[in-house]
Amino acid sequence: MSDIKRYKTEPLKCWGKAKELRAKYYREYQEARSKGGICWSGGAEAIDVIPYAFGDDVHALTAEPYAAAIAFDPEFAHKCESALESKGWARDMCAYMRNYWGSVLIDEYAFGGPFPKPHFNLQSGFCCTHAKWFQVLSLWEDVPYFNIDIGTIPFWKEEHPNRLQYIVDQMQDSIEFIEKVTGRKCDDERLIEGVYNDSRTTSLWAKITELNQNTPAPLDEKSMYSLYVFTTLDRARKEFVDFYEELYAETKDRVERGIAALATERLRLMSDSQPPWAFLRVWRYLEQFGVVSTGSIYTIGLEGVWDIADDWSLTPREDLKSRGVELKTREDALRAMADWHMRRPIYAMFYNADWKSKLMVQYAKQWNCDAAMLHLNRGCEGTSLGIMENRTALIKAGLPVLTYEGNMGDDRDFDEGRTVARIDTFMESLGLNKLT
Amino acid sequence: MAEEKKEYWRWLESRWTNPNINWRQAKIITGGVDVGSVSTQAVIMADGDLYAFANMRTGSDSPNSARNAFNWALEGTGMAETDVKYTVGTGYGRVNVPMAKKAITEIACHARGANFMYGPTVRTVLDMGGQDCKAIRIDDKGKVESFLMNDKCAAGTGRGMEVFSDLLTISINDVGKMSMEVDVEPEPVSSTCVIFAKTEATGLLRQGWAKNKVLAAYCRAMAGRVNELLQRVGVVKDFAITGGIAKNIGVVSRLENLLGLKALTPRHDTQLAGAIGAALFAKGLLEKDLKK
Numbered sequence: 265m266s267d268i269k270r271y272k273t274e275p276l277k278c279w280g281k282a283k284e285l286r287a288k289y290y291r292e293y294q295e296a297r298s299k300g301g302i303c304w305s306g307g308a309e310a311i312d313v314i315p316y317a318f319g320d321d322v323h324a325l326t327a328e329p330y331a332a333a334i335a336f337d338p339e340f341a342h343k344c345e346s347a348l349e350s351k352g353w354a355r356d357m358c359a360y361m362r363n364y365w366g367s368v369l370i371d372e373y374a375f376g377g378p379f380p381k382p383h384f385n386l387q388s389g390f391c392c393t394h395a396k397w398f399q400v401l402s403l404w405e406d407v408p409y410f411n412i413d414i415g416t417i418p419f420w421k422e423e424h425p426n427r428l429q430y431i432v433d434q435m436q437d438s439i440e441f442i443e444k445v446t447g448r449k450c451d452d453e454r455l456i457e458g459v460y461n462d463s464r465t466t467s468l469w470a471k472i473t474e475l476n477q478n479t480p481a482p483l484d485e486k487s488m489y490s491l492y493v494f495t496t497l498d499r500a501r502k503e504f505v506d507f508y509e510e511l512y513a514e515t516k517d518r519v520e521r522g523i524a525a526l527a528t529e530r531l532r533l534m535s536d537s538q539p540p541w542a543f544l545r546v547w548r549y550l551e552q553f554g555v556v557s558t559g560s561i562y563t564i565g566l567e568g569v570w571d572i573a574d575d576w577s578l579t580p581r582e583d584l585k586s587r588g589v590e591l592k593t594r595e596d597a598l599r600a601m602a603d604w605h606m607r608r609p610i611y612a613m614f615y616n617a618d619w620k621s622k623l624m625v626q627y628a629k630q631w632n633c634d635a636a637m638l639h640l641n642r643g644c645e646g647t648s649l650g651i652m653e654n655r656t657a658l659i660k661a662g663l664p665v666l667t668y669e670g671n672m673g674d675d676r677d678f679d680e681g682r683t684v685a686r687i688d689t690f691m692e693s694l695g696l697n698k699l700t
Numbered sequence: 701m702a703e704e705k706k707e708y709w710r711w712l713e714s715r716w717t718n719p720n721i722n723w724r725q726a727k728i729i730t731g732g733v734d735v736g737s738v739s740t741q742a743v744i745m746a747d748g749d750l751y752a753f754a755n756m757r758t759g760s761d762s763p764n765s766a767r768n769a770f771n772w773a774l775e776g777t778g779m780a781e782t783d784v785k786y787t788v789g790t791g792y793g794r795v796n797v798p799m800a801k802k803a804i805t806e807i808a809c810h811a812r813g814a815n816f817m818y819g820p821t822v823r824t825v826l827d828m829g830g831q832d833c834k835a836i837r838i839d840d841k842g843k844v845e846s847f848l849m850n851d852k853c854a855a856g857t858g859r860g861m862e863v864f865s866d867l868l869t870i871s872i873n874d875v876g877k878m879s880m881e882v883d884v885e886p887e888p889v890s891s892t893c894v895i896f897a898k899t900e901a902t903g904l905l906r907q908g909w910a911k912n913k914v915l916a917a918y919c920r921a922m923a924g925r926v927n928e929l930l931q932r933v934g935v936v937k938d939f940a941i942t943g944g945i946a947k948n949i950g951v952v953s954r955l956e957n958l959l960g961l962k963a964l965t966p967r968h969d970t971q972l973a974g975a976i977g978a979a980l981f982a983k984g985l986l987e988k989d990l991k992k
Binding site for chain 1: 844847
């Protein structure tokens with residue numbers, strides 16, 4: 265033990281604030297209706313800046329983070345899953361969708377009380393589940409629904425004006441839809457402010473995660489899972505921009521002072537896909553071997569926006585204001601927002617396994633990873649698509665890879681004992697023993 | 701009175717003592733206990749040679765299974781549990797082995813055991829166990845270099861073969877041999893799920909397929925499935941198979957054909973690899989302790 269290098273560590277100063285902000289977000293959604301505000305629900309990929317333009321008393325419940333919160337509490341998750349299965353819904357559908365649907369069916373909110381029915385559902389669908397998720401819900405809840413179809417390949421691969429226009433036109437229609445449903449008018453100035461905020465939030469997250477390229481890594485992935493959530497809740501909110509400004513400054517300071525997430529960092533890992541939320545302790549188990557998980561294409565690129573060069577190298581994309589993009593009209597704002605969000609690396613997972621492989625190999629290179637641990641996630645077809653091809657690509661690039669089977673939202677598909685056994689053997693094959 | 705149902709899947713439990721070893725003359729006696737999901741093996745090694753073993757079915761209680769197998773291995777040897785100076789537990793129930801001082805994963809133990817059973821030239825090991833299947837690449841010391849496991853599915857495992865044995869009312873010991881008694885290889889049944897394969901087989905029987913032809917279709921499916929696993933980890937000579945399915949000629953020969961490679965002939969019961977590996981790890985750990 266004595267010859268193991270030990271880095272200085274410190275708890276994150278803004279950790280408490282992150283917890284407060286998250287709790288406030290879910291509380292505000294719950295209380296919105298009774299306070300005369302508007303509450304709406306949709307996916308984490310929904311273009312939430314549009315409802316944002318209808319007032320500061322408009323509150324969202326984004327579906328995937330909510331479903332992950334359910335998964336974190338297996339007892340509650342089982343109630344949701346059983347309710348759904350007893351209605352005849354299959355267990356192999358999107359686990360997030362099942363948890364969310366189950367919560368509606370049993371009429372229980374994961375944070376206490378009955379499930380707060382939204383005024384409307386707004387979704388943007390780029391995976392096979394997204395559109396149907398809220399179509400079914402809207403029928404059950406008897407609330408209006410608008411879906412924006414994202415039927416186009418990511419813009420970092422190929423830009424095309426017609427593809428952009430296709431999304432912008434639907435965004436325009438969604439404004440009319442919300443005006444009709446709420447009886448309110450869209451505030452274009454607020455829309456423009458929201459678009460700037462959104463681009464700042466998601467650019468900052470990319471910059472924060474870029475700092476994990478340093479050794480020692482200033483952040484560990486388990487903590488990042490709690491921090492990245494704001495990019496999936498309500499990106500246009502000023503308080504989330506402010507939080508990320510604070511987190512970015514703190515992470516930069518940690519890098520400058522050599523503060524590590526893990527004192528005994530000696531092997532840098534990359535992961536993939538959503539984690540099995542009920543078993544985040546696996547990440548702490550890895551730390552017993554001196555292994556820090558730096559993140560993944562999923563962690564950095566679900567909402568973080570990056571410039572992806574022809575050689576697949578990743579650079580955080582500067583936010584719209586920093587890029588000098590001037591937004592004067594509603595059309596400007598919508599166009600800029602659609603273009604911005606189509607640049608997220610996450611799209612690679614859903615469109616092309618080869619693109620994802622290239623991004624993963626690039627991630628390993630830029631984040632100085634020594635090994636990879638890939639989640640064969642039964643709960644999400646999208647992020648698991650082509651994952652064994654990704655594995656082969658990483659191995660060809662010289663990276664040892666461990667795969668384990670699980671489910672982000674349903675703990676019944678995860679075998680902790682077996683996963684730990686795989687980790688033990690993998691570590692042994694890498695020549696690592698437990699340090700504690 | 702209802703007739704007692706014959707359990708065709710039930711394989712023979714066994715124990716053995718090496719008549720050429722006098723354990724009292726040994727300097728180091730170690731044990732390895734592999735509590736798998738289907739079977740439990742206990743092995744006693746004297747100075748690194750196999751002295752005794754017991755191989756039995758795992759019950760619902762892992763500590764009890766370990767205890768029963770260990771006691772059975774000692775039976776008739778005059779050796780007491782206290783004579784075994786260091787025992788390592790492995791397998792799915794490795795943390796529940798009462799007499800073990802340490803638990804080591806089954807992948808590491810199978811690799812080490814295969815190195816002992818087949819020699820230092822082995823580079824690729826396929827362990828076909830009761831409920832899982834592992835493709836392991838190892839070095840000349842039996843150390844794991846990389847590995848892949850099947851996931852939560854009984855297809856390609858011993859449990860799947862037991863299901864077919866029962867369905868076709870053919871003893872598990874005869875399944876492999878019978879599957880070879882076909883003139884033309886049939887198309888494989890589903891290799892993605894034992895339940896689907898069983899349903900498919902029931903349909904084939906209804907169509908008039910002979911039992912050996914159905915078995916051939918299943919053995920072929922199983923060989924195809926594990927071949928995919930092996931290809932993903934990469935097959936390097938020499939190649940060896942451990943676990944219960946290694947005794948099934950129907951799967952082994954079809955797999956050899958797919959690989960274009962012969963599996964090495966084992967020196968010991970192929971189900972013992974994990975426990976032997978555990979006992980060898982125990983020897984190393986004991987020697988390390990003694991040096992302190």
